[in-house]
Amino acid sequence: MYRYDEFDHQFVSERTAQFRDQANRRMSGELTEDEFRPLRLMNGLYLQLHAYMLRVAIPYGTLSGKQMRQLAYIADKYDRGYGHFTTRQNIQYNWIKLEETADILQALADVEMHAIQTSGNCIRNVTTDHWAGAAADELLDPRPIGELIRQWSSLHPEFSFLPRKFKFAITGAPHDRAAVKVHDIGLRAHKNDKGETGWEVMVGGGQGRTPMIAVTVREFLPEKEVIPYMEAIMRVYNLFGRRDNKYKARIKILMHELGAEKFKAEVEAEYARHPVQTTEVEQRELTRIEKYFAQPSFEKMSRFAPHFENAKRENVDFTRWAKNNLATHQVDGYTIVNISLKPEGGIPGDASGEQMRVMATLAERYSFDEMRVSHAQNIVLPHVKLEDTFAIWQVLKANDLAAANYGLIGDIIACPGLDYCALATARSIPIAQAISRKFADVKKQEEYGPVKLNISGCINACGHHHVGHIGILGLDKKGEEFYQITLGGSSSENASIGTILGPGFAAHEVPDAIETILNTYVKLREPGEEFLGAYRRLGPKPFKEALYATA
Amino acid sequence: MSTVEKGQVMTANRLRDGDAVFLTRAGIWSEKIDDAALVQEPQATAALEARAADAVITNHITGQYLIDAERIDGKIRAALTRERIRTLGPSVRTDLGKQATGTAGAFAAVEG
Structure with a gap:
């Protein structure tokens, strides 16, 4: 199960204390709004139409039951009893008060969570395939390399004042569920003939007012070179990216204005400037991080699940949900449960505190205490026994969470x-x-x-x-x-x-x-x-x- | 025959909680748009701007700006949908925001 390391603990608690002081200084007038705005944005706090909005980082959308319960607690205590799961695999709260924000950040830090780098011109929360570590078509789990990038980029002084925000997305499967070609950098795993892992590096994708599809700048980057190569890209962007016009400041515009060939040449020249052997990631470090994402201890089971088959015979609604909302797992006897947060006439991505607690309980009981937030604003229970799905569905149904529309027109x-x-x-x-x-x-x-x-x-x-x-x-x-x-x-x-x-x-x-x-x-x-x-x-x-x- | 008076209203977000507030003739920031001063003359607009600048310095509000509005039979209607939503709360959650706490404006986000 994903967890923070000791560095995260320290800097998250330091950051919370800093923010409390900054917010107090703002409210006392020691800081002006112009001085305070970048500080609050670096902590995910926006000012919206009715109140402040807090965007909480959920790396790779991965959540434990305890963390989801804490999100529910925050929704109930500091918000209006609900939260909004977003296309960045994050959660946003809509009714936040500045005077309570430091307490919320502390409540998040208590469960190894924070709102750092969910806003501002920095490297944002890294997103991955929401079925990571579970999907049947996956070559490898994309989260360890995502975690390496997260640790490298968090509070990285060189990349904290970029021309504009910067988003990474990573997929370890050939079928891309992480939208890697419409991110600033997208990574996609490949294996070569020797069975070694490499990453296709795609740069300059994005949406917004100038949508673009990313250009592949490396077909197969050896895994240990990922960080130094990302550093080269970031340096080229930091140096050449436009700062004169906010709307032309993303890396996609740089790629477009320089042209793909010139952009690649600049990156390769920057990359060649630093000897790889001094900057490459040690295998030891990669192995350490991979342990955070170790697969749970799956039972050896048959592909045939008699209770599941019986339930389908007896309940047509369950059959429909099972057909649309379950996805093939890499381990026999297990499945991926996709909980649609899109009930008929509902608000896409919204979940009440009570619904969050229900999902937390289901994850604890049936999915090795793990959930994912998907970029399509749904919640995933990644590792569920087929035999347990009927019991799960009954609980979901009782809590308005059993919409059987996953991947269909209602899944908006x-x-x-x-x-x-x-x-x-x-x-x-x-x-x-x-x-x-x-x-x-x-x-x-x-x-x-x-x-x-x-x-x-x-x-x-x-x-x-x-x-x-x-x-x-x-x-x-x-x-x-x-x-x-x-x-x-x-x-x-x-x-x-x-x-x-x-x-x-x-x-x-x-x-x-x-x-x-x-x-x-x-x-x-x-x-x-x-x-x-x-x-x-x-x-x-x-x-x-x-x-x-x-x- | 209803009376319609066009003008501008000063609005902002309250610093400590972000709530949408409107500047009244008495210089108070009210949660309710109907309490707001609706002004037409450049001098009156300048006075609202000066009051708002003071409230920024005393850390009461942030992000102040003038909005177009009209007073119809004593109730103030903001010109833009966006601003009417600010006087009410989310149109998709009528159980929340000003519309749920008795401080709502009198006009729907989208009429008709």
């Missing part, structure tokens, strides 16, 4: 939007709720097959609309909210940026527009063809025609 990603966020131009959540209600029938959702529908409330794209198979972007037109629809985006190994279909829609028109798009797909698909595949074959034309025919 949505940012907080204008209901909470100071940057938003339109609301996202009501659109998600209206679509969720329109497609409430899971049978209907299954007919459409796997569809990723992502909604952002502004061009900063926290709701990942650019890489949704269907993307919705909320904008403001003369004081009215309106919504632009894009099709054909993807964040997987075949990443692509969605194409805008045409003029936007008023909020109340969006659910019908989505239905028109889906029905057009159903009409034109070939047998077994999924939505994204059909769109890529057909292009936008038939969808445009269907959407705007009567307009």
Whole structure:
């Protein structure tokens, strides 16, 4: 199980004490807002429409029962009884008071958690495949290398004042569930003929107002070279990245302006400046970190699970949930349980304190005390016996956590939007709720097959609309909210940026527009063809025609 | 026939808890937009700005700015959806925020 080491303990408690002092100095007037803002942002504290918002780091989305209970405690004591799980595998609280923030950070530190580097122009919380260490298709667990990067980058003085924020995502599986091609740096594991591990290094992906797909700068970087090579990339970015314009400061713009070849040459030149043998990671250190992520002691079991099969025969709702929300585990007899935080008409990613405690108990009892937050704003129980899934489902069902829509049209990603966020131009959540209600029938959702529908409330794209198979972007037109629809985006190994279909829609028109798009797909698909595949074959034309025919 | 008076209102977030607040004629920061001073004249706007700057120095508020609004039959309606949401709370959680504590504005986030 992932845990902090002694260095983390020390610096997290020091940081909490520092923040308490900073907040007190701010409230007494010793610090101005201009002086205080960067300090609070470096501790994940934003000012939003109704209150402060605290973003808590959850490295790799990995949580123990105890940690989830503490998140529930914070939700109940300091917030309004709930939290919002985000596309960064983090949790955000919406109703935070500055005067209580230091106490919250202490409560987090008590369970080895913090909010450091969840904001500001630094290397942010590293994200990975939420099925890490469990997925059947995985070559290796991406978290140890993520942890190495986290330890290297945390409070790294050279990389604490970058031109702009910087995000790493890592996958250890060929099927990319971590969206590595739309991050500043994405890493993907490969094995060579000798069975050695190497990492494909992809740079310059991103979403926001200028979406770009990352460029591969190294096909196979030996594992021990990862840190020195990342250092070379960061140095090139730190030196050449633009600081004159916030909107052109991400590494993707540098990559674009320099050109991929020149960028690679700069990185290689910087890399060659430091002899690898003095900077490479010692095997000893890698092995030490790998132990933090050691697999739990799985029992040897048959692939056939009689109780599970019986339950499916007897309960059609359970069968549906099992079909959609369970994923193949690498160990026979085990499965991955995906808890959808997208009930019909619900707010994507929100969970109440009580629901958090329910999930914590399930993890403790059935999943080796482990949970994951996924970037699609769901919770994963990564290591569950198939035989236990019926009991789990019953508990989930009793707590409004058994939506059987994982990976379907109801499993919507949505940012907080204008209901909470100071940057938003339109609301996202009501659109998600209206679509969720329109497609409430899971049978209907299954007919459409796997569809990723992502909604952002502004061009900063926290709701990942650019890489949704269907993307919705909320904008403001003369004081009215309106919504632009894009099709054909993807964040997987075949990443692509969605194409805008045409003029936007008023909020109340969006659910019908989505239905028109889906029905057009159903009409034109070939047998077994999924939505994204059909769109890529057909292009936008038939969808445009269907959407705007009567307009 | 309803009376409509257009103007501007000074708003900010209260420093200690981040709550949206509005500057009144008495120079107090109220949680309720209906208490706010709605001004039209440049001198009056400047006076609100000066009061807000003082409140920044005394560490009561942060992030102050003027918003367009109108007073309709004694109730103040902010021009932008964003600002109306600030006077109410999240439209998707009507059990939370000003709309749940009796300090809400009188106008819905989206009308009609």
